Amino acid sequence: MRLDAVQAARVLVDGTFRPATLTLRHGLIEAVEPLEHDVDGVVLRVPDTAYVVPGIVDTHVHINEPGRTEWEGFVSATEAAALGGATTLVDMPLNSIPPTTTLAGLAAKQEAARGELMVDVGFWGGAVPGNVADLRPLWEAGVFGFKCFLSPSGVDEFPPLDPDGFLTALKEIASFDGLMIVHAEDARILEDSPAPPSRAYADFLLSRPDEAETAAIRQVLDGARETGARVHVLHLSSARGLDLLAEAKEEGLRVTVETCPHYLCFAAESIPDxxxxxxxxxxxxxxxxxxxxxxxxxxxxxxxxxxxHSPATAEEKGRGDGDLQQAWGGVSGLQVGFSAVAFEARRRNIGLEHVSRWMSRNTADLVDLTAKGRIVPGADADLAVYDTGVDFRIEATRLAHRNPISAYDGLRYGGRVTRSVVRGNAIDVDHPDHRWGRQLRRPA
Structure with a gap:
């Protein structure tokens, strides 16, 4: 359904919720008008229990197609995104086969995604041993930056960078002012940590200690200091690294940091073996x-x-019959994450405007998508309607991602996304069958 306007008592404009009518034209926000503004055409009138926020911009998603489409594919991932309020995704360069570490790998991704997208999707490139010469061509082809690992990734076709390789890649990326995004766990510390076969979550936790993150973060920051490169720390789980990061920001290093809904919603002591x-x-x-x-x-x-979002088949998640050293590591939260974080934030007296900034505006800014993640005239008409009057009872078998496995299964949240709008097209959560999404390139 193509919309001409959206009217709501709570629209997030300039960091504050206020009554407004958004007039839409050619997939863009044409104007932000008073609520009583007269409009013609197709109008989405939002209930008073709901909030209109910019569509979520999720810059960390593993879609896995081509090559491991049985884990996740463009159709199922973008449907899950739309149902969860995410209107823009940036896809990670693994675990697809081939990975997005060459122009050929990028072309394979683009071909697989053609005509399959319910939301807009862009692509990260990858930095792996031996592909320094591929980095600038990938950047010029429109990837948003480059992911690397400092420890094994879990798939053979995407090996980690050793310290010398990391610094070499970082120097090359700095030469064209690209962005390096880093899975920051130290390989040596992981190798030295006890990792016996075990079904106990406490044992798994000991095998990935805080020190693995802090040591790797120190390496990333030293590299940024030496090269002047922009760096981004992925999925921070350990609070032990926060002082290092705060000091680096105060120093003026160009470093940004993300965390994930599962680190904000769950706790180790509550996870069953x-x-x-x-x-x-x-x-x-x-x-x-x-x-x-x-x-x-x-x-x-x-x-x-x-x-x-990093799903896998039931076979991969169940590998080892409960042995957490063998099971595939990844939490499937694309459809659930915004509602979960919004609910947990409300419990801590944190306003939805802050959640929106963390999950829309700041992520859009990370990848220079200045027409995303904000409700202003001229921006893409990408919106999410979050209704606190509707409960969200999560059943893994009813989520849209390909394999019905979820850490959120059985939970109930007060509030859920009830509608997403992608460039002016309203997605019906009961009939999410339209392919309005576009492939995105990094702005020149």
Whole structure:
């Protein structure tokens, strides 16, 4: 349904909720008018229990197509996104085959995505051993930056960078003012940590200690200091790294930081043993650590919240029959994340405007998508309607992502996304069958 206007008592404009009519034209926000403004055409009138926010911009999603489409594909991932209020995704360069580490790998992604998208999708490139010469061509082809690992990624076709390789890639990326995004866990510390076969979550946690993150973050910051490159720390789970990051920002290093809904919503002491749906790397840590992450978001040390949606088949998640060292690590939260974070924020007296900034404006700014993540004239008409008068009872089998496994299964949140709008097209959550999404390139 193509909309001409949206009217609501609570629209997030300039960081504040106020009554407004949004007039839409050619997929853009034409104007922000008073609520009583007369409009013609197709108008979405939002209930008084609901809030209109910019569509979520999720810059950390593993879609896995081509090559591992049985784990997740463009159709199922973008449907899950639309149902959860995410109107823009940036896809990670793994676990697809081939990975997005060459122009050929990028072309394979683009071909697989053609005609399959319900929301807008862009692509990260990858930095791996031996592809320094591929980085500038990928940047010129429109990727939003480059992901690397400092420890094994879990898939052979995307190996980690050793310290020399990391610095070499970082120097090349700095030469064209690109962005390096880093899975920051130190390989040596992980190798030295006890990792016996075990179904106990406490044992898995010991195998991915805080020190692995802090050591890797120190390496990232040293590299940024030496090269002047822009760097971004992915999926921060350990609050032990916050002082390092705060000091780096005060120093003036160009560093940004993200965390994820599962680190903000769950705690290690509440995770059952052998529950592989909670396994992710780095791991979910204890409740005190979780509250420190919330404090860091409020203080601006952590800049944004992204899903790190990384599903796999039931066979992969169940590998080892509960042995958490063998099960695939990844939490499927694309459809659930915004509603979960909004609910948990409300419990902590944090306003929805802050959640929107962390999950829309700041993520859009990370990748220079200045027409996304904000409700202003001239921006894309990408919106999410979040209704606190509607409960969200989560059943994994009813979520749209490809494999019905979720750490959120069985939870109930007060409030959910009831409508998404992608460039003026309203998606019906009961009939999400339109392919309005576009492939995005990094702005020149």
């Amino acid at each position: 052998a529950a592989s749906q909670f396994k992710c790397c780095p791991p979910i840590r204890d409740a005190g650590n979780r509250e420190e992450l919330w404090q860091a978001l409020r203080a601006g040390v952590i800049d944004m919240v992204v899903s790190d």
